[in-house]
Amino acid sequence: MIKKILVAYDNGSKAKKALETAIEIAKGNKAGIYLLTSAKMTDFISSVASPEMLKDLEEKSRDYFVEALKEPVERVKKEGIPVFSVILQERPGEAIVRYADEEGMDLIVMGSANRGTVERFLLGLGSVSNYVLQQARQPVLITKE
Secondary structure, X not given: OOOEEEEEOOOOXXXXXXXXXXXXXXXXXXXXXXXXXXXXXXXXXXXXXXXXXXXXXXXXXXXXXXHHOHHHHHHHHHOOOOEEEEEEOOOHHHHHHHHHHHOOOOEEEEEOOOOOHHHHHHHOOOOHHHHHHHHOOOOEEEEOO
């Protein structure tokens, strides 16, 4: 039975679609939703930014997500679903997998990669959704637009 749903949330359109899917699943199972995001900068940015700049960027990222999570939290509350927001300071894929294990999540819902092929090539970024799909112990539902 699904009682705890983790939604990986980065405020992108695919994450918003994942949240809508999670809301429908939560309604049918009387489950709670845990919105999780990471304020950690990518390895590429970490490698080129000074320690002071990196700290400032991560603080600004955290502030951004504090604000960005307010609307989806209210959206879930309006449906009468228990909701929790979590902002971690870890690589996103690792944060999602670790948190899901530690908190006993029954399902992880997330959007497919928000970055295009060119961005992945230029920045050397891997797919968070692919990492979670391969590493998570829980079922993972990947939504698409």
